[in-house]
Amino acid sequence: MNKTNLDILGLSEGATAEDVRAAYETLRAKYLEERFMDGETGNNAAKMLTKIETAYTELLTELKEAPTQDGGEAFSRVEELIKDGNIQDAQHVLDGFNERGGQWHYLQSVVFYRKNWMNESKKQLEIAIQLEPDNDKYKEAYRKLNEKINYDATAGAQNAAGTSAGAGNQSAYQGQTMNSSSADEQMGGSFCAQCIDCCSTYLCLSCLCDGCCR
Secondary structure (H helix, E strand, O other): OOHHHHHHHOOOOOOOHHHHHHHHHHHHHHHHHHOOOOHHHHHHHHHHHHHHHHHHHHHHHHOOOOOOOOOHHHHHHHHHHHHHOOHHHHHHHHHOOOOOOHHHHHHHHHHHHHOOOHHHHHHHHHHHHHHOOOOHHHHHHHHHHHHHHHHHHHHHHHHHHOOOOOOOOOOOOOOOOOOOOOHHHOOOOOOOOOHHHHOOOOOOOOHHHHOOOO
């Protein structure tokens, strides 16, 4: 087993998958709390979160327990990381999957969206739909994402031309950037800020296609 990864998690050779998971959960809880502290402590905690995430994924891969496309626990962890805004960590977990089905590509699309990589997000949704053509959630998310992309393209053209048409009307997307709190929690639709907090199974990632919770 990779000694560097073992050292990061405070483990020794011969550690089991259960040991890896336990060490990871303990360290993750510690650094999640410390990352909001001021100065070097907070900076170090943020770096360590990435390191332990990588070590966790790679060690489980060595132990042949890497998550597969139907790994519900791993998908839940990706959703939790996205909810917490840990996009880099979520990507690390997704990178550890050996088999990549529709849900994997859907979550990859969400990660790309949070990075404001709209075209890449769209491509991942297209793959998810190809793999699961009967999944209405993916298709609705794709429709809403296209609406946003088309709106942004139109707004950009108007700004470039110096027009002021529609300046008095607020669109669902007007004034939003991927760095804004509202845009961080939506994907091409009217996605409420409290949506993630009020849903459990998919942390309301399904709201990316369903709109606000009702």
